[in-house]
Amino acid sequence: MDTKKFLKELCTNYSVSGHELSIKETITKSFEKYADEINTDRLGNIVIFKKGKNNDSNIKIMVAAHMDEVGLMVKSIEKNGYIKFTNIGGIDPKTILGQEVIVHGKKPLFGVVVSKPPHLQEASESNKALKLDDLYIDLGYDSEKLKNYISIGDIITINREFRELKNGKLTCKSLDNKAGIATMYEAIKELMKLDHKADLYFVCTVQEEVGLRGAHTSTYGINPDIGIAIDVGFGSTPELPKHKTIELGKGPGIAIGGTIHPKLREKMVKIAEKYNIPFQYDISPSSTGTDADAIQLTREGIPTLCLSIPLRYMHTSVEVVDIKDIENTAKLLAFFVASITEENLEGLLCY
């Protein structure tokens, strides 16, 4: 499948943390052509295995991208068919008013997010950010009927079309981190053309947005020699200081900081330079805020890297990425893993 089409399918389906199952089929069906084996672990992480060539010393590289997205959950059913809700993962309540949503109950129900009427708000209130507690979802049924369709605990997502903007930019909800899954997909296709020694484990992790949980268990299970997290990074926009962001269209951000193995990172940079792949540095002195943090601290410690796809308006429902960045991140990832051999690995890992 075309990577953009795959990404669209991932984004317009839902996989709120802890409820990633509904995109499992899309993922396994797309990857199975390129994989030697696909397994799902106890937490729901999907592990896509691609065997290396003559891998006598059993080198293992794990590439992880989380497949969960932030979302909302039904908290109570009120009068007149309105419901109250809470968030799963980091959501800015300011981005929720006026949204179209789907409540994933016994059947998917369309609804809209409303607030207390403006004419009953104090003038000063209009300058305050709304809190989730100030908001309701209107599903258009009376409460009794509604109880046949939905229950407390049902998952809610924003109803958002996938759209192409100018210059290869794409917008939708949950590009964080469906863009990462699409990058792994693009990379595995690229790797069909390359020889690689290492056994590769592409892991679609669960529950990153609520505490990197899937990365902990999947890394433990695989126990790789190298772990690489693929996630999104803060894309530059007018209100953000330049030094805290990476730019869209300028290639993957290669993370630098305590989480990242310095020699492996240098190798990654050399690969980018060798193959003329644009890249930028993504500075994360302590933690990266991605699965890389969990991977690094698994078992006796795992040498870890992190590649960031620049993304604007993170955790809103109008996230923006550039398809070129996904392609270049995938290319860099593929050339990097193909460059790891038993001859160079030890040298790369020793301090």
Added chain:
Amino acid sequence: MLLKRLTEASGISGNEWEVRNLIINEIKDHVDDLKIDKLGNVIAFKKGKEIPKKLMITAHMDEVGLMIIDVDDKGYIKFTTVGGIDKRILVSKPVLVGDKKIPGVIGSKPIHLQMKEERDKAIEVDNLYIDIGVDSKEEALKYVKIGDYITFDSRYIEFGDNLIKAKALDNRVGCSLLIELIKEVEDISFYGVFTVMEEVGLKGAGPAAYSVDPDICIVLEGTLCYDVPEIDSHFIPTRLNDGPAISLIDKTTLFNKALREKIVEIAKLNDIPYQYRKSSMGGNDSGKIHTTKEGAITATISVPCRNIHSPTSVMSRKDYENTLKLLKAILCEYKKGEFTSGI
């Protein structure tokens, strides 16, 4: 479907051409006279039985929206609002820019990077911008220009128990009702007027009323409807599914009591549910119409719409049907000549 086409068309105040063309196409074969006046109002006349009092029925065509005021060096679009929009509704929404409807988004700073005070404050329109994906001002200006109008990117969707979600229900719902009346009601003389620029100060209605000079005018609207839990009933302007809302008072008109009572009487006689619009907030074209020339007697009949002036307005199809029924019953009485006696 008519209401789908009307709500998905763009027609921000001062830029109503797309809606106007759609309306003219719908009604042109059903009217005896049709003109577009100097401001862009559509004035249609249906000839039928002569009645001593001249009746005009109006609906405004325009909707609230945004307008480009600047494009920055990186190609981000700065905008201002046209008509009353709660700034808090704008964040994290898709939009369509200009007549070519270029897709764009209004994003916001990631929650991860916001300071405490930023988290607690609504974002000012001045700090919002639209991203259409371009990388420079030059590139942006190939697709858009200063002064272009921007609409919400929101489709017509049917959901719940007979409900409709769309943008611009205020007041494409009124336009839809008036189009249906023009198409379906025969042998009654009345003016059907589709006005411009209601949302920016009732601007089109005055000149339209001046040229038609009606005795009686019925204004069709989509109006405030708030029935969320936890509010006292006297704060609720209208309720969904309770039928057409008949206005008592708003910021622009004290509605004529005799005409209002006549309408209620007709509703009762025909077993059509109705409710009063119980808020004094807001205003509509009636404000200009009833004070033009020597004045006119006006009434406003509205379909209740939740979340007006937002991309996700909601109305009930049942209310729409009942409003149409009431309007037809009124025209039927008007034809008999009874309607205007005592007013």
